[in-house]
Amino acid sequence: MRISRLTPDESGIVPWPTLSVSKKAVVTVGVFDGMHRGHTALLERVKTLAEQQRAYSVVVMFDPRPGVVHHFVKEHQGLEPTAEDLAVDSQALMSVDERAHRMAQLGIDHLLIVSYSMAFAAKSYRFFLGQLVGKIGMRTLVLGSDAEMGSNRAGDIDAIQRLAEATGVFQLDVVEDVGPGYTRVPRTIVPQAPKEAGEPDDPLTHLNKDEQRAWSKSHDAAKVRVWSSTNVRFLLSQGRMVEANEVLGHNHVIEGKVVHGEQRGRDLGFPTANLGDPVGGYIPVDGVYAGWLIDLGEHVKDFGELAGEDTAAISQANVDARISPGSPWRWPAAISIGTKETYEEETGLQQRVVEAYAMSDHWLDLYDHDVRVEFTNFLRPQFKYDTSEELVAQLKKDEHSALTLLQG
Template identity: 65%
Template sequence: MKISRLVPDESGIIAWPTLSVSKKSVVTVGVFDGMHRGHQALLRRVKDLATQHESFSVVVMFDPRPGVIHQYAAAHGGAEAGDADQLDDSLELMGIDDRLRFMRQIGIDQVFIIRYTLAFSAKSYRFFLGQLVGKLGMRTLVLGKDAAMGAGRAGDVKAIDTLAQATGVFELDVMDDLGPGYTRVPSRIIPDPPAQAGEPEDPTAGMTKAEYRAWSKKHDAKQVRVWSSTNARYLLSQGRITAANEVLGHCHCIDGLVVRGEQRGRTLGFPTANLDVNITGYVPADGVYAGWLVDLGESSGSESEDATRISAAPSMDARVAKGSPWRWAAAISIGTKQTYVEQTGLTERVVESYAISDDWLDLYGHTVRVEFAAFLRPQVRFDGSEDLSEQLKRDVEQTRSLTD
């Protein structure tokens, strides 16, 4: 799989390369955050059509997420965002590397990662699609039914289909509705840690229509697909890991650098891998979870602009695979260390994982992946180290059972 990063000029124009003077391409466009079941089905459709027509399978992906750029502009008087470091995207489900890894596994030929800018977003969908036809040889565009693109999101599937039929230079292939339909989620996603042990229940389950309408009004809820990044993000914010993983079709995960913490876990007999604050992926609601810890290898100490650094390396697939020697079941804690906060004065939110292993694991300076399988219990304050240690033993046994 070939990966190209393209940056629009100040006017929003992209210098697209020419893929071929004779071979056509089947293209899809989007962010693909989370790479949920709907995304996976869409990409497989692109691959299948490309194979049938002996064409290139092409993905045009935006980074950063468009919503982040527009939010930055709204908060800074319409200014264009500069470095990605300026941007706070705490709602991003999955990093670019993992999205690329999924695309490589599906068999996509070419991925273009477009640096999303305000100038680029101001271009009409007609202009954008004309570029894809002229430069990439697009013969077929594959989209979901709710897709929209171009200035003001004017290019919905109806408008694009009209353009395709009028010009005759490409065709639009619209994916049928996938998944179990629609649901409603609050328009503003606010993390709400579960108060009880065990997988949290759907708060709207069993509601009458009147109760559901009242709940929707109270939370200013909007309708979204069940298989959507927005719904997955909401479920994770409520600690509903099992439901979120069902939407994603894989375990939700976050990546981060292991740093030295207070090393209190070591004194309790449960040494943990503490993640640096710069975490890739959406951090679920505070609580204790069962899951896995995966050693992705020693960090180089700098972020590479080479998108193939992780995603295109077959060794990464080997590390994250089930049964990998770099993979361990783990009890995962997210939140402040309430038992010791009065003693230490530290109130920072911490992600730490205890890998269930007979061997001592020295992971300092390594990038690790934390995968979430189930919610175990909320964060609580214990009277002391002994009570906490006993609870940690129970957490570990429960984790063993759930990840066996």
């Protein structure tokens, strides 16, 4: 897959590359945060149509997320954010590099990453689609049924279909609603750690319709697709990892660089890999989880920064080898997220940290390595223990619980 990063000029014009002078393109557009099952269905449709039409499969992806840019502008009286302002997006489910990696696995030919700006956002959907037709040879546009684009989001499916029919220069292919339907999610998502051990239940499961309506009203909930980034973000904020992974179609992932911590875990017999800032991907609510720790090695190149096709292929092959089941760089893990309550009074530290204890027979020196943490199950909430001995006893239980789930 060839990756291009495109930065609009001050007037919002994107320097689109020429993909080919003869070969046309099947295109889709979006953010693809989380790369959930709905995204996968859309991209597989793009790939299928491209093969049928002997065209390129092309994804136009926005980074940063448009909602983050518009929120910043609203909160800062119209001031345009800088790259530094948007360097860390704590609400993004997945890093740009991970999205690119998964698109490459699906066999997409071209990924065009457009730096979203307010000048670009001011362009009409007619102008935007005209650019895709004229510059990259788009002949088929694939979108989900709720897609909107362009200034004031005026380009909905009906408007785009009318444009396609009026111009005759491209076709619109709509992927209808996929997945198990809809659910309700609070408009403002507030992380809430489960109070009991084990995977938490859906709070709406045992409520009748009247009680569900009351819950929805009290939480100011909105109707969203089950297969949506918003729903995944809510599930992760509540510790409902199994449900989140079911929507994603894969384990939720975060990535970061291993840094030196207090070495408290090593002293207790449970050495952990501590992730330093920034962390790529959405950090679930505080608690202890079962999952996997994967060593990606030192100086791993970012997918999103790769321009050369050969270099990207080498990097992708390296990552694929390391994350695959049975890889010698992949270990079952117990993952802790939160502050270290047992030692707070002693250390005075309340920093939220992500630590992964890899269950390995060998000593692992992962300092300064890039690592990947995959989550499979919520084990328990964080507790404060009176002594180190009580904490060690609980860590042994966590290790057993995690291994039982992962081996099962």
